[in-house]
Amino acid sequence: MSESAETTITDTPREETPNPVTEQTQAQTYSLDENGHNAQLIQCNCCPSKMLKPGTVSLVEKEITLHMSRQRKDTDSSETEVLRHFWFVKDMFTFENIGFTRNVDTSYKYLTCADCEQDVVGIQFLEGPDTDGMYLAASRVRYVD
């Protein structure tokens, strides 16, 4: 059950990961306020939809594999990407706007933009040790001052 195909947290062997970690070097660009929360407004990458107000969420380091933003149509297999930086959102009403997909394997829901649904932007686990909040991928959203 916890070894579900798409989402494996931590201990993901590098060789089994088809796509390299592309996001890690950007860690320093996520600016934090004095409380360690997001200093900027967080918006959707694809549209002007607001997701989180400044000063509402903490950045956490965690290895989570998500579907790539864009999937090739000519293949059945899902392309994935290992991401390491996430905004941890404890209460779903902290979001200004967010969409939840239907359950995948009863074990998680993906987060998507409520206003364009163009991208998988995060995940909410429904079972296992990480069910206490939602993880918004820091590299899949936009930051606005």
Added chain:
Amino acid sequence: MSESTESTEYDQIFKILMIGDSGVGKSSILLRFTDDDFEEDQPCTIGVDFKTKMVNLEGKRIALTIWDTAGQEKFRSLTSSYYRGAHGIIITYDVTNRLSFDCLAMWLKEVEVYIDKEPILLLVGNKVDKTDRKVSREEGAKFAEKHKMVFIEASAKTKLGIQQAFEELVQKILDTPSLWQNQPEKKQTKLTEDTENQSGGCC
């Protein structure tokens, strides 16, 4: 933990449902920034279960949960939990599909059976940009008036109109305190309860 400073305060939670026949475009009417043509390029075809949106009206911060039955009309077992506690219902038909209009009475009947309080109803005649219209604007307006519904005609190109109608719906809920006063669960999400019957349906 530092999460204690999260600004999760809100004054009210309103639950909004979207119903209507398959293929009338009810999912797309809430997508503000995309054209429906993009749909097949979407990276994930799991389908959206529900959305949350914050709306500021009359100095109040209102949390909306918006539920869409897209593609799940067959799963009638979830019907009663889906309707429970709804404050507003958006019923959509396709102006180029007569049957979807004729089925409105059936949808209203279902609403009557399952709702616990009388929700505010918004009727949306969708796809007015298409040329082969089968339901006139007058018919739609008349039906809406008869059943005390807010009425709007819309298409993928009239997102602004939908936005206004949506705000009107929320405003009307706010103007009807009997709908939301004495809510027993102001600060609870009830996520697990509402989704317990909705597994399946994935990429």
